[in-house]
Amino acid sequence: MIDNSSKKHYIAIIGGSISGSEAAFILAEKGYRVVIFEMNSLPYGKIEDGLPKWHINLRNKQEQNIDQKLNHENIRFVPNVKIGRDISFDDLVNNWGFTVIILANGAWKDRDLPVNDINKFIDKGLIYQNALLYWYNHKHEPNYNGPDFNIKDGTVVIGGGLSSLDVMKLGMIELVQNALLKHKGLDIDLFTFEKKGILKILNELHLTLKDLKLKGMQLVYRRNAADMPLKTPRDNSKESILKAREVSDKLLKKYAENFMFQFIPLSSPLEKIENNGKLEGVIFHKNKLIDQKLIPLKEDTFKIETTMVISSIGSLPEKIIGLPYDYSILKMKNKNGYKVSGFTNVFAIGNAVTGKGNIRESKKHGADMTNKIINEHLLKEDAIEIWLKNYNENIRSEVQEQMDEIEAEIQSKKIMPDIVIDNILSKTKKLQEKIGYKSYESWILSKTPIRLEDMLNK
Secondary structure (H helix, E strand, O other): OOOHHHHHOEEEEEOOOHHHHHHHHHHHHOOOEEEEEOOOOOOOOHHHHOOOOOOHHHHHHHHHHHHHHHOOOOEEEEOOOOEOOOEOHHHHHHHOOOOEEEEOOOOOEEOOOOOOOHHHHEOOOEEEHHHHHHHHHHOOOOOOOOOOOOOOOOOEEEEOOHHHHHHHHHHHHHHHHHHHHHHHOOOOOHHHHHHHOHHHHHHHOOOOOOOOOOOOOEEEOOOOHHHOOOOOOOOOOHHHHHHHHHHHHHHHHHHHHHHOOEEEOOEEEEEEEEEOOEEEEEEEEEEEEEOOEEEEEEEEEEEEEOOOEEEEOOEEOOOOOOOOEEOOEEOEOOOOOOEEOOOOOEEEOOHHHHOOOOOOOOOOOOHHHHHHHHHHHOOOOOHHHHHHHHHHHHHHHHHHHHHHHHHHHHHOOOOOOHHHHHHHHHHHHHHHHHOOOOOHHHHHHHHOOOOHHHHHHO
16 A cells, blocks of 8 residues: 655656666655656667667667656656756755655766877767767667767777677678678668678678778777676686686677677777877787786887777766765765765665666676576577666666665655645646657657668668
């Protein structure tokens, strides 16, 4: 039975993707009223804009799950409102009257590539991963007006992990797709490339990269392939750690083979190569590992000449003025807690706490399933998609645990007077009316972009 007092609490959640929608649904089902402030038109976060568009099944299922949760009578969805831009955090905390505020805003700010003054080449030779994926996922749309990139032959990608593999995959597919059309008049769609792999398609056509006048791309990582965070050990035993390293090594090598890119391990960027104001390459230094400790060898350098660098070294939550941070990470009262330092009614969940924006494995939940997926489906085309689905379910499990404790905090707060509730309802209604928002279903229907697979099937 729902406690009627719960209706006298309004909770603000910043961010409506996996963590935010799960938290909102848990509260709404118990009778609490929730307002979700979402900075984008759609609440899907990196499901929509952070995974390459070939992840059709994962995207559709995860977005449907979010829709089912947010289309709830106790949830008010307020899109296109960014805290810190449209509403200050101080105003939200001090003047709106919410019982508590929950941060679930994820991680969208790319980590700066650690090369002095390199950012002056952003979009002029340097591309950060989040911008790249946004372009890649939306460039087919008739009304697309975002950044326009042209992946160049010889592009160097710096980073490691699943996101970097996706960047290599999309980059090589773009290069080969365009070269086949230009030199051979062959128009092969993205989904065929993604399913078969570049190597198999070129073998079937009796072609090589050289025939297409391509050198290909290079992935540079500071450690070895086995050190890539592609697989988390089942436990801390030596056997599990070794097995995880073997799986990561195999996965990287299989990707490099199927999508025909070069992998350069144990190397880190040191300096840019610039000529007449243009980016012409990067100088790297070698590294060595001693008992898994990374030792930079800054005197042992080499250069790669390239006019395009893609940084894929991870993302951070964007800082919100009014919140406390330890460098780039939100400052919490306790190391593994959910309470934001300096506040009695502000909490954080998901990537807003961890500061991790790349999709990663959860060590706490689903370890057996993850091991099974990686080990049994390692070389299948859908392996990573299944893995990602499991990861998102792990996030939901973690949020459910956090919400049990946050709900106890909510119950300890004073019941809101009607005048405060009316203030929240009035303000949120004005924000919705300003952009023509009428209902969750109609808004999602009108704002979901045309899908590439639908265009190809026409």
